[in-house]
Amino acid sequence: xxQGKPFVDHRIYTIRPRGMAEFIDVxxxxxxxxQLKYLGAPVGFYxxxxxxxxxxxxxxxxESIADYDQRRTARDAxxxxxxxxxxxxxxxxxxxxxxxxxxxxxxLARLR
Numbered sequence: 001x002x003q004g005k006p007f008v009d010h011r012i013y014t015i016r017p018r019g020m021a022e023f024i025d026v027x028x029x030x031x032x033x034x035q036l037k038y039l040g041a042p043v044g045f046y047x048x049x050x051x052x053x054x055x056x057x058x059x060x061x062x063e064s065i066a067d068y069d070q071r072r073t074a075r076d077a078x079x080x081x082x083x084x085x086x087x088x089x090x091x092x093x094x095x096x097x098x099x100x101x102x103x104x105x106x107x108l109a110r111l112r
Contacts, residue, residue: 004043004061004102005043005061005062005063005102006063006064006101006102007061007062007063007064007065007067007068007099007100007101007102008043008059008060008062008099008101008102009059009060009062009068009098009099010057010059010097010098010099010100011057011058011059011060011095011096011097012057012095012097013056013058013092013095014052014054014093014094014095015054015055015056015091015092016090016091016092016093017054019054019091020047020054020056022091023056023088023092024056026084026087026088027056027084027088030080030083030084030087031084031088034078034080034081034084035060035075037075037078038071038072038075038078039060039071039072039075040060040061040071042058042060042061043059043060044057044058044059045057045058045059046058054093065099
């Protein structure tokens with residue numbers, strides 16, 4: 001098991017039906033370059049296949065809650081960020097966000 005960041009921002013966006021391709025395009029063109037600049041590489045991006053449909057899950061790692069606050073504040077202040085928010089607003093039906101933190105298990109530590 002990889003070490004990873006101790007805190008992860010776990011986001012679930014529900015996209016309007018038949019809007020996933022457009023959302024992925026908008027996110028890739030307008031949000032991803034800004035996210036990478038301020039947040040670094042994501043832990044992962046996933047789409048739902050079974051269960052609740054039309055969902056994108058993205059995970060972003062942070063060293064601390066202060067790191068999370070600082071990076072997101074900087075991203076939100078970027079003058080290009082509102083273009084993504086405006087372009088994606090009609091595509092996003094619901095959003096969930098939670099901060100989860102890594103749990104240390106001695107058994108898993110031996111696998112590293």
